[in-house]
Amino acid sequence: ETGVTQTPRHLVMGMTNKKSLKCEQHLGHNAMYWYKQSAKKPLELMFVYSLEERVENNSVPSRFSPECPNSSHLFLHLHTLQPEDSALYLCASSQDRVFTEAFFGQGTRLTVV
Amino acid sequence: GIQVEQSPPDLILQEGANSTLRCNFSDSVNNLQWFHQNPWGQLINLFYIPSGTKQNGRLSATTVATERYSLLYISSSQTTDSGVYFCAVVGETSGSRLTFGEGTQLTVNP
DSSP: OOSEEEEOSEEEEOTTOEEEEEEEEOSOOSEEEEEEEOTTSOOEEEEEEETTEEEEEOSOOTTEEEEEEETTEEEEEEESOOGGGOEEEEEEEESSSSSSOOEEOOOEEEEEO | OOOEEEEOSEEEEETTOOEEEEEEESSOEEEEEEEEEOTTSOEEEEEEOSSEEEEETTEEEEEEGGGTEEEEEEOSOOGGGOEEEEEEEEETTSTTOOEEOOOEEEEEEO
16 A cells, blocks of 8 residues: 555546546645646645645646645546646655655546647 | 857667767756656656766766866666666756756667
C-alpha cells in the first residue's frame, strides 16, 4: 500500500461531463495538495489544504473545484473541462506545508475529448 | 517567485556510467527535494535535502544552500534509472508552494 493513493489512474471525459478525482493519504499528514503536469511543462501547484482548510488557490479556473472533507481525503471535482485541461493530475501530502517532505500519489491521467 | 533551473535538460548514458545533475535556485529555501518520475508518471522521492549531503545506495545528493544549488549524483547507472529527475524547492518567501524545475530527462542505454 502506497502512502498516497489516487483514483482513478486514467480518465477520459467529454467536455460536458462531471467527474471527480480522489486522493487518500495514509501517512497522518496535515497538508494535501493538487498539482497539474501538462506535457512539456513543469508541475504547477493548483490547491493547498492544511487541516482541511484551503490555504492556497493558484488562480485555477472555477471548472476545477477542490474538496477536503478530512485530513486524509482530497477530491478534485471537474466540470465543463476543455481539451487543454488534459494532463496528469498529481496529489501530494506532507506533515506541514513548508518544512517537511512531500509525498506524491501515482497520478490520474486525464484526457478531455 | 523563486526560480528553479535544472541542467542538463537531457542526458544519455551507457549503463555503468556516472552522472551529475544540477539544480540552481534563485532564493533561500526552506525545503528542497529530488524526485524521479517513472514512465507511468509517479514521482518517487529520492532525497529531502534542504542542506548538507545524503547518500542512498548508488545515489547521493549535496545541497549548498548558501550558494543556492544542489547536485544529484548517480553512480554505476542502470537502465531502470531512466526517467525524468526533478528538483523542487519551497522558497523562504513562497509560503507552502513547492516549485519544480523543468527536469532532466535521463536515458540509460544497455
